[in-house]
Structures are given as structure tokens and as C-alpha cells.
Amino acid sequence: MAGRAMLLTYNFNVGGSTSVCSTMATGPPNYKIILCGEYGVGKSSIFRRFLNDTFTTDKCKKSTVGLDQHSRPFTVGGMEVKLTLWDTGGMERMSFIGSSYYRGAQAALLCYSIDNKDTFTILSQYILDIVMNAEGAKIFLCGNRSDCAGDGEEVTEADIENFIRECGDVLSGVYRISCRDNSGILEMFSDMAHVMHKDSLSRMTLRKEIIRPGETPELVHNKKKCC
Numbered sequence: 001m002a003g004r005a006m007l008l009t010y011n012f013n014v015g016g017s018t019s020v021c022s023t024m025a026t027g028p029p030n031y032k033i034i035l036c037g038e039y040g041v042g043k044s045s046i047f048r049r050f051l052n053d054t055f056t057t058d059k060c061k062k063s064t065v066g067l068d069q070h071s072r073p074f075t076v077g078g079m080e081v082k083l084t085l086w087d088t089g090g091m092e093r094m095s096f097i098g099s100s101y102y103r104g105a106q107a108a109l110l111c112y113s114i115d116n117k118d119t120f121t122i123l124s125q126y127i128l129d130i131v132m133n134a135e136g137a138k139i140f141l142c143g144n145r146s147d148c149a150g151d152g153e154e155v156t157e158a159d160i161e162n163f164i165r166e167c168g169d170v171l172s173g174v175y176r177i178s179c180r181d182n183s184g185i186l187e188m189f190s191d192m193a194h195v196m197h198k199d200s201l202s203r204m205t206l207r208k209e210i211i212r213p214g215e216t217p218e219l220v221h222n223k224k225k226c227c
């Protein structure tokens with residue numbers, strides 16, 4: 001199992017959220033992803049892989065700006081989109097993550113450490129925070145440190161399946177990665193980009209169907225009322 005890149009396949013709810021991607025008038029769609037989870041699970045390591053494909057064992061490496069964010073282009077079905085990843089900058093350690101962290105997020109990457117069950121069992125609390133503060137954000141589950149599987153109290157496949165069942169339709173993807181081995185990370189972000197972009201396109205299609213050319217949202221609203 002160690003070092004194996006793995007994209008777990010379950011049936012996920014791809015629709016149902018209410019967020020809309022932030023699209024600059026001239027640029028590609030930009031999807032904000034926030035990293036969530038306990039201190040030490042590897043969020044900053046995921047961020048560093050995303051930022052410049054590096055890995056460090058230095059746990060004390062601090063953020064310089066409190067909040068870190070970085071954007072990278074991804075190609076989805078021949079179209080360029082941008083993913084902007086936000087790291088907490090260690091603020092979860094002081095139990096303080098401001099609302100600006102959550103605001104406008106299209107996705108939350110819920111991280112736990114595969115070899116530490118406590119970091120997994122606490123995730124429902126994080127889901128509540130996400131649902132309360134980042135309305136409509138898609139939630140993805142990410143087990144990090146797959147290279148350590150077997151070293152400690154491991155989160156099992158059965159645990160994950162139970163969690164998915166308990167979460168109902170809340171999860172949009174489940175991944176298993178290793179920042180140290182750099183396994184599964186690019187595949188994870190690429191899959192997230194697909195899910196978010198598909199959701200954004202279906203939302204745009206829906207808007208076109210509801211608001212036809214020449215109609216204003218008010219007219220549509222009135223029309224709905226009288227029918």
C-alpha cells in the first residue's frame with residue numbers, strides 16, 4: 001500500500017451546490033479551494049506540492065503572511081481553468097480561521113492523516129464549519145501520508161466507507177495521497193478541477209434556461225409568481 005497513488009472511486013453528488021466560480025472578464029474560470037483539517041495532517045505539504053512541487057519534513061516552517069494562496073492553471077476538456085489553493089498558514093493551531101478563508105470557496109479539501117485516526121474522526125466538525133461558512137462549496141476527502149500506512153492506527157477502507165455513507169451526498173471526491181512520495185496529488189487536483197468545472201458549466205446552462213435573452217431576472221421572477 002505504501003506510496004501507492006490511489007483515486008478511490010465512489011458515486012458522488014456532482015450537482016447540488018450553490019457556489020458560482022469567480023470568472024474574470026478576460027481570464028479563465030478561477031476556482032478557490034481551501035485546505036481544512038487538523039494541524040499536522042499535511043495541509044501545508046499539499047500546498048507546497050501545489051506551489052512548487054517540493055516536500056520538507058520541517059514541521060515548524062511557518063507561513064510568512066498568515067494566509068497562503070497560490071493559483072495554477074489546469075486543463076479541463078481542452079479548456080483552461082485556474083485553481084487557487086488556500087492554506088491556513090497554521091491558524092487552525094490557534095483555533096482561529098477567519099471567515100475570509102471560507103468566503104467564496106468553490107471547494108474544500110478535507111484532509112486527514114491515514115496513520116492517525118483522531119484526525120479522521122474529527123472531520124464531521126470540519127464539515128459543519130465548511131457548510132456554515134462556505135455555502136455551496138464542494139467537499140473532497142483527502143487521506144494523506146499513504147506512505148505511512150501500517151505505521152500507526154490506520155484509517156481503514158471500512159472507516160472511509162462508513163464516513164461516506166454518514167455524509168450522504170456531501171462528498172464530491174475521495175483521494176489517497178502521499179506528499180512525501182508525491183503520489184496521487186496531481187491526479188487529485190485534476191479530478192477536482194473536472195468536478196468543479198462540470199458543476200460550473202451545468203449551473204451556467206441552468207441560468208441560460210431560466211433567464212432567456214431579453215429577459216431580466218425580475219421578469220423571470222414575476223413570471224414564476226403568476227404561474
Ligand SMILES: Nc1nc2c(ncn2[C@@H]2O[C@H](COP(=O)(O)OP(=O)(O)O)[C@@H](O)[C@H]2O)c(=O)[nH]1
Pocket residue numbers: 037038039040041042043044045046056057058059144145146147148177178179180181
Ligand atoms: N511521511 C510523510 N510525512 C508527511 C507527509 N505529508 C506531510 N508530512 C509531514 O507531516 C508534518 C506536518 O505536515 P504539514 O504540512 O506541516 O501539516 P499541516 O499542519 O496540516 O500544514 C511535516 O513534518 C511533514 O513533513 C507525507 O505524505 N508523508
Ligand SMILES: [Mg+2]
Pocket residue numbers: 043044045088089090
Ligand atoms: Mg500548515
